[in-house]
Amino acid sequence: MTDRVLMKGNEALAEAAIRAGCRHFFGYPITPQTEVSAYMAKRMPKIGGTFLQAESEVAAINMVLGAASTGKRVMTSSSSPGISLKSEGISYIAGSDLPCLIVNVMRGGPGLGGIQPSQADYWQATHASGHGDFFNLVFAPSTIQEMVNLTFTAFDLADKYRMPAMILADGMLGQMMEPVEFPEVQAHPIEKPWATTGHGGKRPHNIVNSLYLKPEDLEDLVRQRFARYEVVKENEVLVExxxxxxxxxxxxxxxxxxxxxxxxxxxxxxxxxxxxxxxxxxxxxxxxxxxxxxxxxxxxxxxxxxxxxxxxxxxxxxxxxxxxxxxxxxxxxxxxxxxxxxxxxxxxxxxxx
Missing domain, CATH: 3.40.50.920 (Rossmann fold)
Known part of the structure; x- marks a missing residue:
């Protein structure tokens, strides 16, 4: 572990993502998570990464879809109304069996609501983050240190199970400051034979897609995905x-x-x-x-x-x-x-x- 440092929750989460290997961030500012984007805007160019403030939340999540298809670690962050706008893209990512990290620093709602802390996005995160039959991994930290630790865990499990992961925090955790330590980064490369990267003709072309016109094909794929979800439920529950x-x-x-x-x-x-x-x-x-x-x-x-x-x-x-x-x-x-x-x-x- 590194020395302890006093950091705001949003910034600690962003630094943890970078140390976990994230090199591509696509987002759009919204209170109370804007510091995540601001931190990434400052840090990503210095480490050879990509920061792009998209023209909208809809554009940002579809950029995540594209980057995730290459097998790279990629994330986006937003707050409640922004996550709603991303819901179609989240479904496409899940339907394409792609790993990524989505951060929701919740605010009051419905509608524009207010910028104070809330937990009213639980249903959205766990049961209705997009259309269709799918789930996301959803992690709920209670301290800034746990925000850091769960960011590493979220990326690892998203890669392991090829599914989106979400950090579900709130404005209180995003804005408060606490001392944190960052784990020493150890490379654990995961083979991603499904990625849409160059291959020099050594294998067939990979196609990332969520469209299946034959109902039987789509049903088979969804059933396979839910069999994987049962493995997640058996092995990845975290509780105190x-x-x-x-x-x-x-x-x-x-x-x-x-x-x-x-x-x-x-x-x-x-x-x-x-x-x-x-x-x-x-x-x-x-x-x-x-x-x-x-x-x-x-x-x-x-x-x-x-x-x-x-x-x-x-x-x-x-x-x-x-x-x-x-x-x-x-x-x-x-x-x-x-x-x-x-x-x-x-x-x-x-x-x-």
């Missing part, structure tokens, strides 16, 4: 659990909200309440088994989000009716406080004792 062994109440939260929840849970346990925490780090694949196991032993669950309730649906599916799953959220860019979360925990505790 605390105090769940004796918990009567288990709180589920991700990203920056999990930091707030941790403070509330520590206060609750100091008051003698048996409360645990589950923090999904991969939102897709979702830690269904961990939540199902917790539901076998606890009496209630509470899902806390900066939204009107989106991940709570997946928590309820995983709990499968074994325990009641409660929800508490703030939205529009309002950040919940530890005191508010603690009050919800105490309210639930009053009903389960």
């Amino acid at each position: 659990s605390q105090y769940t062994e004796d918990a009567d109440i288990v709180v589920v939260a991700y990203g920056a909200t999990a930091r707030i929840v941790n403070s509330a849970v520590k206060s609750a346990r100091a008051k003698g309440l048996k409360v645990g925490v589950i923090r999904p780090i991969t939102l897709w694949p979702f830690p269904e088994k961990v939540i199902a196991q917790a539901a076998d032993s606890c009496k209630a669950m509470l899902c806390v989000e900066m939204s009107m309730g989106q991940m709570v649906d997946d928590v309820r599916l995983a709990a499968n009716g074994k325990v009641p799953v409660h929800f508490f959220g703030r939205t529009g860019g309002v950040i919940p406080t530890p005191a508010e979360v603690l009050a919800e925990i105490e309210k639930i505790a009053g009903g389960v004792q």
Whole structure:
């Protein structure tokens, strides 16, 4: 690891991408992720990379499609409305079985909404990032250091499984500053025989495409892709659990909200309440088994989000009716406080004792 350095989240993520081997960035500015683009604009020319501010988000994601087809590590970043504009291109990338990294530093919505932190893009990231049958790898960091570490992981797994990966952060993580260390870069080249690179006539031409006019051909390909997704679900789930062994109440939260929840849970346990925490780090694949196991032993669950309730649906599916799953959220860019979360925990505790 390198020496610790104080960095803003957006800039730390951009530096991590460069150290992970990304040499091509295509984007368009939007608050609160603009520092990612600004950092790439400064650094990429100095390392022989490509930075291009496209004329729109639609253009940027299609440039990612083209660069990814050559097997190079490529990324784009945006914030909520910009990701919506990229959704068609994300589907094309998934349908072409191409790896890339997409960063969403979420802001309040719908529409232009506001520039304050939000988690209201969970459904979009995990279930509806574009049309058709496909999934993205989705990573949800809760610290700046984790933004750095997960950027390396996201590129590696995107390459391994030939699928888009997304870092789903929010304006709080993008704008705050924390000390970070960057892992030492070690080259782990992955063979990419599918890439559209020169080959000197040594193999047939590669064609990257997402169009299949015969329904049976498309169905076969989608089924093969979903078989690969099952491998991802079995092997790549990342989740953190605390105090769940004796918990009567288990709180589920991700990203920056999990930091707030941790403070509330520590206060609750100091008051003698048996409360645990589950923090999904991969939102897709979702830690269904961990939540199902917790539901076998606890009496209630509470899902806390900066939204009107989106991940709570997946928590309820995983709990499968074994325990009641409660929800508490703030939205529009309002950040919940530890005191508010603690009050919800105490309210639930009053009903389960």
